[in-house]
Amino acid sequence: MVERLRGYLDGELAQYEHDNGITHTSRLSRADLEPVWKRCRALGFYGIHLPEEYGGQALSYSELAVLKEEIAASGRVLGHSVLGDMGGPLRAGDILRHATPHQLDTYLLPLVRGERACCFSLTEADAGSDVRAMRTTAVRDGDGYRLTGHKVFSSAGPFADFAIVVARMAGTEEESYSAFLVDLDSPGCRVTDGATPMSGEHIESDIVLDDCRVPAANLLGEEGKGLRIALGRVTVNRLLHCPSAIGAARRALHLTRDRALTRTVNGKPLLALQAIQHKLADMAADLYAARSMTYAALAALDRGEDVRTEAFMCKLFVAESAFRLLDEAVQIHGKDGLTQGH
Numbered sequence: 001m002v003e004r005l006r007g008y009l010d011g012e013l014a015q016y017e018h019d020n021g022i023t024h025t026s027r028l029s030r031a032d033l034e035p036v037w038k039r040c041r042a043l044g045f046y047g048i049h050l051p052e053e054y055g056g057q058a059l060s061y062s063e064l065a066v067l068k069e070e071i072a073a074s075g076r077v078l079g080h081s082v083l084g085d086m087g088g089p090l091r092a093g094d095i096l097r098h099a100t101p102h103q104l105d106t107y108l109l110p111l112v113r114g115e116r117a118c119c120f121s122l123t124e125a126d127a128g129s130d131v132r133a134m135r136t137t138a139v140r141d142g143d144g145y146r147l148t149g150h151k152v153f154s155s156a157g158p159f160a161d162f163a164i165v166v167a168r169m170a171g172t173e174e175e176s177y178s179a180f181l182v183d184l185d186s187p188g189c190r191v192t193d194g195a196t197p198m199s200g201e202h203i204e205s206d207i208v209l210d211d212c213r214v215p216a217a218n219l220l221g222e223e224g225k226g227l228r229i230a231l232g233r234v235t236v237n238r239l240l241h242c243p244s245a246i247g248a249a250r251r252a253l254h255l256t257r258d259r260a261l262t263r264t265v266n267g268k269p270l271l272a273l274q275a276i277q278h279k280l281a282d283m284a285a286d287l288y289a290a291r292s293m294t295y296a297a298l299a300a301l302d303r304g305e306d307v308r309t310e311a312f313m314c315k316l317f318v319a320e321s322a323f324r325l326l327d328e329a330v331q332i333h334g335k336d337g338l339t340q341g342h
Contacts, residue, residue, distance in 0.1 A: 002070055005082075008043060009074040013082070022077050025200035030117075030159045036081045037088060037114030045082050047089035047112050054096070054112050056089075061236070062298045065243040072247025073254075086203065087117030087156035090240075093233035095164065095179075098221040107162055107181050119160040121151035121182075121207045122230050131166075131227065136209065138167040138178055144216050147180065147188075147209045157191055157205020160184060164220065165207065166230045179226035181218040188212030239301065239311040242294040242318040246287065249322040252329040253283050255342070259333055270332070279332060283325045290314075290321040 013036070016022075022032060040046035041055075049064045050056025059067075064083075071079040080086040089112050099108050110116040127133040136149020147167050154163060162183050169176045184191050189212045194204030221229050257280060260271035270276050297310040330337035 002066065004043075005045065005067060005070055006074070008040075008045070009071065009076050009079065009082070012039075013076055013078060017077050024077055025202070026077070027202045028159065033078070033081050033086070033117075033159060034114065036078050037084070037117075040082050040084075041114045046084050046114055048083060050089055050096075050112065054089075054109070060298075060302045061240070062295060062302055065240060065295065065298050068240060069243040069247040069250070072244040073251045074247075075251055080203075087119065087160050088112075088114065090237075091120060091156055092118055092164065093120070093237055095220060095229065095233065098179075098229055100217070102217055103181060103220065116161045117156060117159055119154040119157040119163045119205065119207070120230075120233070121154045121157075121163045121165045122234070123153045124150060125152055131231070132175070134166070134168055134177075136165070136167045137170040138180065138214075139170045141213065145178075145180065145214045145219070147182065147212045147214055149209050151207040151209075152194060152204075154194065154205045154207050155203055157184075157194060157207060158202060160191075160205075163207050164230075165209070166226045169224060172224075176224035177227040177230075178223050179220040179229050180214045181220055182207075182209070182212065182214055186212050186214070235308050235311050236301070238315050239294070239297055239307065242290070242314050245318050245322040246291050246294060249287050249290070249325045252326050253280075253287055256280065256283070256329045256332050259336075263334075276332060279328050283328055286321040286325050290318040294318055 016036065020032065022028070037046055044057070047054065047056050048067070049059045051058050067083060071082055081088070084090045092108065092111060096104070096108055107116065111118055122131060124134050124136065127135070134149070136147065136151060138145045138147050147165060149167060151165065157163070162181055165180050165182045166177055167180065169178055182189060188210045190208040192206045192208060194206050196202060197204065220226065260276050260280065261269055263270040265273070294314050297307050297314050300310065301307045333342060336342060
């Protein structure tokens with residue numbers, strides 16, 4: 001499966017990006033992404049982790065992580081669309097089991113087929129890790145709800161059809177939160193440009209809700225259980241971000257090794273310097289440690305164990321290890337390490 005994936009990433013997808021002039025800083029549109037979603041669905045990659053009843057292969061989390069690592073190591077701009085990270089089945093997370101037949105038919109099965117896209121809207125300007133500080137509220141209104149608030153960092157928002165929005169229930173004695181499927185073209189809902197990350201990618205949106213009416217049929221799961229749904233998804237996704245960081249670090253290590261072998265200093269390869277050898281050895285050790293703890297946690301997740309603590313530790317250690325490794329890669333590449341493309 002990895003070999004087939006590599007063949008697609010380095011062949012057909014690389015050619016598609018080249019032919020359409022797609023770079024990391026391109027403003028992507030649905031016209032750019034839909035052909036990739038549908039092609040990857042036809043090849044069996046898009047939603048490959050899903051149960052067979054939804055057209056997937058019921059991969060374990062460990063198997064899915066191997067594919068995510070491979071995609072990140074390829075350096076492909078549209079790699080996030082191959083398995084469904086960007087607006088697809090992986091973005092929706094494990095919400096299919098909470099959906100009603102109406103929600104499956106209208107929202108989630110079209111998403112699995114690459115016909116619709118979604119974003120996940122939990123974070124607010126003052127409510128990141130402290131999600132209970134969120135100010136977005138939901139008020140019951142007859143046979144529906146009215147949502148008001150401002151969500152940020154909604155990845156895939158620029159080309160999504162609907163959002164999974166978590167809001168605080170207003171007018172209740174106890175603190176409670178609910179999750180809703182919100183059509184982004186609904187009256188009272190605006191999608192605006194979000195922050196641009198260091199990578200230069202235009203993949204984030206703000207979702208602004210101003211008395212936006214959502215029908216009761218779009219309540220995801222039970223009223224008051226939205227935070228549990230959201231955080232259950234976040235724990236798994238937090239851990240599944242790690243293979244992507246590991247793949248990027250793996251690519252950087254390979255590029256740096258090749259650079260050290262071919263860059264000549266005083267008539268000798270850069271790799272002849274013991275200081276460079278030590279740097280590469282430390283980079284490889286960091287990568288090995290990060291990879292080992294990630295796949296150990298994923299194996300525990302596959303066994304059905306509670307890995308909330310491990311997910312936090314992996315995200316911390318893997319991210320910091322990857323940044324250390326990438327910083328050394330920049331140093332060893334010298335001036336070229338500061339140019340776009342590296």
